[in-house]
Amino acid sequence: MTEVLFYHLIRKPLERALPELLEKSLERGWRVVVQAASDERVEALDAHLWTYRDDSFLPHGTARTGEAAAQPILLTAGEGNPNGARVRFLIDGVPIPEDAASYDRIVLMFNGEDDDEVALARERWSEAKAKGFELAYWQPDEQGRWVKKA
Numbered sequence: 001m002t003e004v005l006f007y008h009l010i011r012k013p014l015e016r017a018l019p020e021l022l023e024k025s026l027e028r029g030w031r032v033v034v035q036a037a038s039d040e041r042v043e044a045l046d047a048h049l050w051t052y053r054d055d056s057f058l059p060h061g062t063a064r065t066g067e068a069a070a071q072p073i074l075l076t077a078g079e080g081n082p083n084g085a086r087v088r089f090l091i092d093g094v095p096i097p098e099d100a101a102s103y104d105r106i107v108l109m110f111n112g113e114d115d116d117e118v119a120l121a122r123e124r125w126s127e128a129k130a131k132g133f134e135l136a137y138w139q140p141d142e143q144g145r146w147v148k149k150a
Helices: 014-027 039-051 115-130
Strands: 003-009 032-035 073-076 087-090 105-111 134-140 146-148
Touching: 003 014, 003 115, 014 032, 014 039, 014 073, 014 087, 014 105, 039 073, 105 115, 115 134
Parallel strands: 003 105, 003 134, 032 073, 032 087, 087 105
Antiparallel strands: 134 146
């Protein structure tokens, strides 16, 4: 059964939260696709993931750079699953994909400071619930640790 996890980004921007969650995914041996709304956003994330920490980097590539099937983390603005990922991260309001049931997890991240993104996340919650997916809602506490709220 596919889990759909909603990460409410408050007190922690996407640029900080996403790498943390990607690191945890790799630690578990999961291959990942991160889907953004535009190629420009993919390019910005690509650059960020190489430099977000001085002592580490996340092995990744983009759909544009080729060798998509070999990437443990694939950044894309498109659909499909060329690297055989079991987890798909959705950012920038990207809709839940038609093939969502083929993943172990769908992780939807949304900006809690943006009313439009919050409203869209609520719509996605209702959509995922109607499709029978297992749902979970996560929010950072005062120390920045993720806490399951629902």
